[in-house]
Amino acid sequence: MSTHPVDALTTLLAVPFAKGHGTGNDFVLIADPAGEYAISAEQVAALCDRHHGIGGDGLIRAVRTRDVDGAEELHTAHPEAEWFMDYRNGDGSIAEMCGNGVRVFVHFLIDQGLVALDAGESLAIGTRGGLKRVTVSENGYAVDMGAWRFTFPDQAEERALDSLVETPGIDAARPALSVDMGNPHTVVALQQRQELAAAELHTVPTVDPKPGNGTNVEYVVPAEPLVEDGIGRIAMRVHERGVGETRSCGTGACAAVIATRHWAGGVAADAWDVEVPGGVVRVRFSDRGDGVEHVELSGPAEIVAHGRIG
Numbered sequence: 452m453s454t455h456p457v458d459a460l461t462t463l464l465a466v467p468f469a470k471g472h473g474t475g476n477d478f479v480l481i482a483d484p485a486g487e488y489a490i491s492a493e494q495v496a497a498l499c500d501r502h503h504g505i506g507g508d509g510l511i512r513a514v515r516t517r518d519v520d521g522a523e524e525l526h527t528a529h530p531e532a533e534w535f536m537d538y539r540n541g542d543g544s545i546a547e548m549c550g551n552g553v554r555v556f557v558h559f560l561i562d563q564g565l566v567a568l569d570a571g572e573s574l575a576i577g578t579r580g581g582l583k584r585v586t587v588s589e590n591g592y593a594v595d596m597g598a599w600r601f602t603f604p605d606q607a608e609e610r611a612l613d614s615l616v617e618t619p620g621i622d623a624a625r626p627a628l629s630v631d632m633g634n635p636h637t638v639v640a641l642q643q644r645q646e647l648a649a650a651e652l653h654t655v656p657t658v659d660p661k662p663g664n665g666t667n668v669e670y671v672v673p674a675e676p677l678v679e680d681g682i683g684r685i686a687m688r689v690h691e692r693g694v695g696e697t698r699s700c701g702t703g704a705c706a707a708v709i710a711t712r713h714w715a716g717g718v719a720a721d722a723w724d725v726e727v728p729g730g731v732v733r734v735r736f737s738d739r740g741d742g743v744e745h746v747e748l749s750g751p752a753e754i755v756a757h758g759r760i761g
């Protein structure tokens with residue numbers, strides 16, 4: 452029996468879609484320039500189902516910011532952000548932000564002829580996590596993710612670790628640090644690659660204390676040496692809220708680098724390469740003159756197929 456009956460999709464029959472990914476974090480993409488598709492959580496889950504649907508870690512709808520309920524303030528403050536990334540996790544839940552997704556989103560807008568961008572040019576995108584500027588870069592697209600913060604700031608500063616995480620495949624509860632990238636993350640420090648490989652990430656890890664709206668959990672092993680030729684390097688796997696294990700998580704890579712830099716104290720690298728099962732993404736820190744440290748995520752984005760639902 453199908454988990455998600457095809458009936459769930461009757462209102463979307465013949466709607467065009469594309470399939471895309473960024474370092475293996477894959478998405479079903481739907482262009483909705485007239486703001487006419489109300490896609491339910493059940494429909495998202497049916498489309499993202501890998502056995503009975505198209506398959507994806509999430510669904511992204513490209514809609515005009517002016518047509519999104521709840522985005523009125525963003526639209527007024529940033530009228531240049533014509534397009535809004537309506538991001539949903541594979542289980543149908545809403546997430547504030549997706550770092551790989553926003554790169555693939557811009558690539559999709561270009562693929563659909565909805566925008567044109569040359570190398571070095573930028574586009575402002577509306578998201579539930581606020582405005583993001585995406586620039587065509589050498590390795591694909593670079594996203595200014597804006598500011599970050601520790602979820603439990605007092606504890607983070609005192610102890611550099613604020614939660615305990617229990618994970619099948621890892622012998623004991625491990626200390627972790629929670630970082631807010633617009634969406635929630637909890638980063639677990641591991642010592643060995645073998646431990647990273649042994650973690651069973653299909654089930655939801657137990658995090659205590661847990662950020663209020665749940666969390667994405669990143670497992671990190673530093674490279675040795677941690678910094679080489681001025682570039683920091685870490686390996687990461689992730690369990691994503693609303694999905695399970697994915698092959699990459701862009702906001703998670705940013706959180707993992709922020710936690711690693713915090714633990715290492717005084718590490719001079721401004722650029723970090725994060726190796727994930729689906730490839731490598733780069734995270735950079737920069738001062739953009741507005742008094743907050745910005746995080747930039749860059750990496751590839753691909754469209755691999757076009758089709759119609761039904």
Ligand SMILES: N[C@@H](CCC[C@H](N)C(=O)O)C(=O)O
Nearest residue numbers: 546549550551634700701702
């Ligand atoms: N894969 C994404 C993050 C997607 C949202 C996440 N599952 C959440 O619920 O916060 C990324 O690349 O950042």
